[in-house]
Amino acid sequence: MDLYEHQGKELFARYGIPVSEGRVATTPEEARTAAEELGGQVVVKAQVLIGGRGKAGGIKLASGPDEAFEHASNILGMDIRGHEVGRLWIEKASDIKAEYYLSVTFDRAAKQPLIMLSTMGGVDIEQVAEEHPDRIARRHVDPLLGIQPYEARQLCFAAGVPVELSGQVVKIILQLYAAFRGEEAMLTEINPLIVTPDDVVRALDAKFTVDESALFRHPDVAAMRDVGAADPQEQMARERGVTYVKLDGNVGILGNGAGLVMSTLDVVEQCGGSAANFLDVGGGAKAEEIVASLEVILADPKVDSILFNIFGGITRCDEVARGIIAALTTLDVTVPMVVRLDGTAAAEGLALLEQADLDGVTVSSTMLGAAELAIEKAGRATAASVS
Amino acid sequence: MGIIVGSQTRLVVQGITGREGSFHALNNRRYGTNVVAGVTPGKGGQDVEGIPVFDTVSQAVVATQANTSLVFVPPRFAVDAIYEAVDAGIQTVICVTEGIPAHDMLLAWHWVRERGAVLVGPNCPGVCTPGQANVGIIPADIFAEGSVGVVSRSGTLTYQLGKELADMGIGNSSIVGIGGDPIVGSNFIDVLARFEEDPDTDMVVMVGEIGGAEEEKAAAWVADNMNKPVIGYVAGLTAPPGKQMGHAGAIISGSSGTAASKVEALREAGIEVGKNPTEVARIVAEQRGVTVG
Known part of the structure; x- marks a missing residue:
């Protein structure tokens, strides 16, 4: 789960990392009040869970409350790479002498946290890595021991941090590692980590991604989830306990197991169609979960047909069939469905479907065949709605 | 022969008295896997259709010479189950549990490796060597x-x-x-x-x-x-x-x-x-x- 900049900064502050003073605003009036309280120049920053805000015009400097109001009016509601701006962070403007980069990431391949420090901050670090790989100091940390101060010092020397600043930077490295461990993050990044003209080092941005599986230990962080920002169907799916990702196509997908569902999306595209969603009902789904999942898929008006691809392991195909039958009797289903059942209790499931003799439900015995059929039916539905 | 599991496997199922644990333990046994024990703390002395249940993995190992563990323990406790199995001398641990916190697994990965044990998973369907043993939730008949x-x-x-x-x-x-x-x-x-x-x-x-x-x-x-x-x-x-x-x-x-x-x-x-x-x-x-x- 990604956090907003202001939430990341709130966590940074708890670990002692210096950040600028600021306020959250969701209206231009609040932005004006925030600017009045902070005094002097402020920066109006769009809070979105995607990079590239600055280039998109989502970060503006304001000389005072009136200009903060004006910028807030322009930025609120703005679309930044598909994310609508619903909240702002208004913070005291900083004078900047230098911009650094600092991150702690969960290096899956090395099975160790990785710290990266560069004095070339403020830009995309992937670009620095490509053009000036020698300017990024890296160091893996033994997760059992945790970071030691000498490791932070080595990073500073390797990155070329001026000696008079290294005391502050070492401290921030140790604090950021503590935040990474303490909040069970997958990524914590400060870009830029600025140096002011009077040689104060401070985090000007915050990127924080936490592990969803660990949220039960961090109820305060779990509460930071912005339910309003999630796609309504994705939110509905979360409430129903299924994994759903909305996509752009018109063939609704319902399958079991993440790998099989991803593979189903690929096959739909290979057959010339386009999937409306990723939906994994998970292992051992019961009839009610099938009904709930169908509700989520059908809430997307773009869906013209639905492809069921179930390979029963823990999941029983007869339960899935019962779910399909229940859904057709309780929900208003107008789109055609293509069902492919295989594995545990597939014969029983297929017998149930045959017995029920449902309108608009077609059975296919292979994954490829089912995909082709679902695409064909979606195409026909589109043609019918156009004419 | 096959790898990781086979005719040499003597399986202990951790979390055997849970719904999933008992279902799959019996399923694995039906396939021909040598399921020798189960573990659920506090339920030692019971049995699951003839499979003896122990309070701790080390008791199960002493009594049954189990050499492989299948972990069916909920995510908050699963890492503890992995540590317990390896500490008891189990050399092959297969963990089906989904949703174990990543930082917990990071520490467990190093600890398990240092002891020379083989861990498969977590969040995995298990390992099957057709005709010999099936350990986990794979529908082996396919x-x-x-x-x-x-x-x-x-x-x-x-x-x-x-x-x-x-x-x-x-x-x-x-x-x-x-x-x-x-x-x-x-x-x-x-x-x-x-x-x-x-x-x-x-x-x-x-x-x-x-x-x-x-x-x-x-x-x-x-x-x-x-x-x-x-x-x-x-x-x-x-x-x-x-x-x-x-x-x-x-x-x-x-x-x-x-x-x-x-x-x-x-x-x-x-x-x-x-x-x-x-x-x-x-x-x-x-x-x-x-x-x-």
Whole structure:
């Protein structure tokens, strides 16, 4: 789960990392009040869970409350790479002498946290890595021991941090590692980590991604989830306990197991169609979960047909069939469905479907065949709605 | 022979008195796996259809010489179960549990490795050596005995592939689901190395998906170390960046972890890659000279 900049900064502050003073605003009036309280120049920053805000015009400097109001009016509601701006962070403007980069990431391949420090901050670090790989100091940390101060010092020397600043930077490295461990993050990044003209080092941005599986230990962080920002169907799916990702196509997908569902999306595209969603009902789904999942898929008006691809392991195909039958009797289903059942209790499931003799439900015995059929039916539905 | 589990396996199921634990323990036994014990703290002395239940893994090991553990413990307690098994001297631990915090697994990974034990999973379907033993939740009846090894990050996708292979009359030496989490006990290379050593395996199918860089690393390892042919598949060619596709580990971050880059790495290593499970099975059949009907 990604956090907003202001939430990341709130966590940074708890670990002692210096950040600028600021306020959250969701209206231009609040932005004006925030600017009045902070005094002097402020920066109006769009809070979105995607990079590239600055280039998109989502970060503006304001000389005072009136200009903060004006910028807030322009930025609120703005679309930044598909994310609508619903909240702002208004913070005291900083004078900047230098911009650094600092991150702690969960290096899956090395099975160790990785710290990266560069004095070339403020830009995309992937670009620095490509053009000036020698300017990024890296160091893996033994997760059992945790970071030691000498490791932070080595990073500073390797990155070329001026000696008079290294005391502050070492401290921030140790604090950021503590935040990474303490909040069970997958990524914590400060870009830029600025140096002011009077040689104060401070985090000007915050990127924080936490592990969803660990949220039960961090109820305060779990509460930071912005339910309003999630796609309504994705939110509905979360409430129903299924994994759903909305996509752009018109063939609704319902399958079991993440790998099989991803593979189903690929096959739909290979057959010339386009999937409306990723939906994994998970292992051992019961009839009610099938009904709930169908509700989520059908809430997307773009869906013209639905492809069921179930390979029963823990999941029983007869339960899935019962779910399909229940859904057709309780929900208003107008789109055609293509069902492919295989594995545990597939014969029983297929017998149930045959017995029920449902309108608009077609059975296919292979994954490829089912995909082709679902695409064909979606195409026909589109043609019918156009004419 | 096969790898990781087989006729030598003496299985203890941790969490055996739970709904899932008892169902799959009995399922595994029905397949022919030697299930010698179960563990649920506080329920020692009971039995699950004749399988004795112990309070601790070490009691189970002393009483039954269990050498392999299957973990069916809820995510908040599963890492503790892994530690307990290895501490009791179990050398092979297979963890099905999904949703274990990544930082917990990071520490457990190092601790388990230092003790020389083999961990498969978490968030994996288990390991099956057809005709010998099935440990986990794999619907083993799909798979036939044979000599093609399968290693996969996904459960149901593995079943799909096993079915497509079986439809062509091709069987498997072992099927290993390594799991879909960011940190798993055994990675592709660990399993590929075992298949390379296994006399009953003459070809391997490797099933990857988006996220991380394990497929790329495995590709390079195969090019340098493997003599047996490897056929590849990667799911998620159409997955959008930044979205977690079900598995905690299946996420494209920035420009890394895409299916396209993984397919390219596999091909560069000389591994033939199928674009869907059906095509993978066809390639395997062709390479084995099996006539495709």
